[in-house]
Amino acid sequence: ARSQKKLARLFRQLSRKPKGSKNRDKARIKVARLHEKIANQRRDAIHRGCFMVSPPKMGNLQKAQTDLAGSLWTVYPPHT
Numbered sequence: 001a002r003s004q005k006k007l008a009r010l011f012r013q014l015s016r017k018p019k020g021s022k023n024r025d026k027a028r029i030k031v032a033r034l035h036e037k038i039a040n041q042r043r044d045a046i047h048r049g050c051f052m053v054s055p056p057k058m059g060n061l062q063k064a065q066t067d068l069a070g071s072l073w074t075v076y077p078p079h080t
Helices: 002-016 022-051
Strands: 060-065 071-076
Touching: 002 022
Parallel strands: none
Antiparallel strands: 060 071
16 A cells, blocks of 8 residues: 555656656656566565465365455365
């Protein structure tokens, strides 16, 4: 959430810079770095989530959507 707010702020700052200026280039690089950071955060969260899943014998294995990126597998207990 914090990175998303920062990204919005950097985009606003970038939009106010005159095209072709050195300051616009610097702002564009900041936006690109933050985009990369957010992508890494999402990739890391998905990677960590994959290792927390138990084997399918524990219950029904279903795909759960997250508000991050992609999807994680979640083990739900069997219905009795």
